[in-house]
Amino acid sequence: MKLEIKPIKLPLIKKGDKLPLIIHKHIEKHKKTDILVVSQTIISKAEGRTKNLETIEPTKEAKKIAEKTNKKPEICQLILNESEIIALGENYIITNKNGLICANAQIDQSNAGPNKAILPPKNPEKTAKKIHKKTKTPTIITDSIGRPFRKGAVGTAIAYSGIKPISNYTNKKDLYNQKMKTTTQCVADELASAANIVMGESNQQTPIAIIKGFKHHGKPTNRKINRKPTNMIFTPKTPYKNKNQK
Amino acid sequence: MKLEIKPIKLPLIKKGDKLPLIIHKHIEKHKKTDILVVSQTIISKAEGRTKNLETIEPTKEAKKIAEKTNKKPEICQLILNESEIIALGENYIITNKNGLICANAQIDQSNAGPNKAILPPKNPEKTAKKIHKKTKTPTIITDSIGRPFRKGAVGTAIAYSGIKPISNYTNKKDLYNQKMKTTTQCVADELASAANIVMGESNQQTPIAIIKGFKHHGKPTNRKINRKPTNMIFTPKTPYKNKNQK
Structure with a gap:
């Protein structure tokens, strides 16, 4: 083809x-x-x-994460609201949002407008x-x-x-x-x-x-592409523990 | 474009x-x-x-890996020869070959011919x-x-x-x-x-x-796409220890 x-x-x-x-x-x-x-x-x-960052009031935890990761506390608060944090380091926050493992819970500041962020x-x-x-x-x-x-x-x-x-x-x-x-x-x-x-x-x-x-190869399906967490071969080197998470 | x-x-x-x-x-x-x-x-x-699997003599270690992973001992031997094994489980062998982390050291039996395998x-x-x-x-x-x-x-x-x-x-x-x-x-x-x-x-x-x-965005470079192992955020849940590896 x-x-x-x-x-x-x-x-x-x-x-x-x-x-x-x-x-x-x-x-x-x-x-x-x-x-x-x-x-x-x-x-x-x-x-x-789209969230205006000025309207966000970061919690203590968000502030702590912000310090560790060199990110804005408001962004960290949005990440906490939107996802489960599974690892963080000097410049990254890795999140799990319904099985999709990625950085920053897919929250984007590019193309959002001044001092704004776009949520997934x-x-x-x-x-x-x-x-x-x-x-x-x-x-x-x-x-x-x-x-x-x-x-x-x-x-x-x-x-x-x-x-x-x-x-x-x-x-x-x-x-x-x-x-x-x-x-x-x-x-x-x-x-x-x-x-x-x-x-x-x-x-x-x-x-x-x-x-x-x-x-197309075969009929459409709703099969999920994300691997199930139980089948994960790799885990975060330094897992993040969030007391407020379920 | x-x-x-x-x-x-x-x-x-x-x-x-x-x-x-x-x-x-x-x-x-x-x-x-x-x-x-x-x-x-x-x-x-x-x-x-291309390797004819009949010509491969698997070592003890390859046989042990074969048992754990449900793979042919000859394939496990080729994987051991070609890469550093970093994790294995019931149906998988994860390898590191010069920084490229993938399954089975990129060794492929499809399109190789009967009882043969293709090495990278x-x-x-x-x-x-x-x-x-x-x-x-x-x-x-x-x-x-x-x-x-x-x-x-x-x-x-x-x-x-x-x-x-x-x-x-x-x-x-x-x-x-x-x-x-x-x-x-x-x-x-x-x-x-x-x-x-x-x-x-x-x-x-x-x-x-x-x-x-x-x-093209900018001039050609040789920049490596693989992340350096020291920057890895994720590590194998059950790392594999190979005594013969450096």
């Missing part, structure tokens, strides 16, 4: 905007076999998930379904997520609708007509990464992309 | 084949601004890095440079690598030549004309993932891909 990945410009999204409708209007000419990739930032903005969307799965329904296009919601053993963030599928996120080649035939051993490929994350290249990180104002030419 | 990603068919590669020349002949019509992505499997094959290339950085020089095209060597917290493997840049692997947006302006905080994006891995979608995992015989339309 041959892929084509095109960024699409949108107007600046603000609180209350009907995102599925706006996106639908901007991608009307596409084919139904395409895949739509949407940056989570604009979902958060439409949901009004409330329910990206639900939003993915809504956008999919309105646009009739399989949809992936993405964020740029760091990795434990590799530098630099990469586009990652936070939620999706209408696709099979993981292709399984187990028992398919290889080049020598031998059955393949367990080989699973996370196409949802690969598509998210591919789209992230064209969507960019700074001021391009292209928060969605259309991927043309992707051949 | 708009991307186009095209898989390219090659003849079956065998030991002694001059890979840079073969690839050059198959991509002659491309532009010099394109990016070439090459699956590491064909490099290993050209280097004769000897020096992928050197090969990336050679292919780059011959084809005049920036080159990424890829493998499908699993992730600690996410299911499914994704195309990952094992080596590269002629590109800047990590884009740094720190201090660039965001949508609101504010300076961005530290935002680094691993474009090399994103390009590897994008190419992996079209190259496929089983019997498609398309081990290379051409990416058109990528706009």
Whole structure:
């Protein structure tokens, strides 16, 4: 298969905007076999998930974390509100938000506005379904997520609708007509990464992309990409204990 | 930017084949601004890095690991020869090979031939440079690598030549004309993932891909993508101790 990945410009999204409708209007000419990739930032903005840092009153714990991590106490408070902190160090806070392990609970100060922060969307799965329904296009919601053993963030599928996120080649035939051993490929994350290249990180104002030419492997599923915590092979070197956490 | 990603068919590669020349002949019509992505499997094959499992005599340690992990003792021996084992469990062996943390030391039985295994290339950085020089095209060597917290493997840049692997947006302006905080994006891995979608995992015989339309951010560098072990936030839950390892 041959892929084509095109960024699409949108107007600046603000609180209350009907995102599925706006996106639908901007991608009307596409084919139904395409895949739509949407940056989570604009979902958060439409949901009004932008916080003015001046309105946040950090607790003692947030202040303590801020000191340890060289971050603003207000940001640490938002992270505490949004996630379970699992590790922290001089310049990082690693969080677990519903199984997604990443830095700073996906809270972003870039593209948020002066002294503001954007929180992650409330329910990206639900939003993915809504956008999919309105646009009739399989949809992936993405964020740029760091990795434990590799530098630099990469586009990652936070939620999706209408696709099979993981292709399984187990028992398919290889080049020598031998059955393949367990080989699973996370196409949802690969598509998210591919789209992230064209969507960019700074001021391009292209928060969605259309991927043309992707051949789906099998029926759409809701299979989760995050590994279950019980199956984790790696744990934080210095785990964080938060007394207030459940 | 708009991307186009095209898989390219090659003849079956065998030991002694001059890979840079073969690839050059198959991509002659491309532009010099394109990016070439090459699956590491064909490099290993050209280097004769295919092992017949019948010729391997597993040591006591390999047999012990095989029992614990439900793998063939011969495969465990190859893993011991090729890497430092850092963790193992019922169905997995996690290895560190020159800083690349992944499963099974990148040793692959798929597409290797009956009762054979393919070892990773000897020096992928050197090969990336050679292919780059011959084809005049920036080159990424890829493998499908699993992730600690996410299911499914994704195309990952094992080596590269002629590109800047990590884009740094720190201090660039965001949508609101504010300076961005530290935002680094691993474009090399994103390009590897994008190419992996079209190259496929089983019997498609398309081990290379051409990416058109990528706009480079800055000058090529040799910057390493792997995090240094001293900076690791996560460590194996049950580390493996190998007495024979340095």
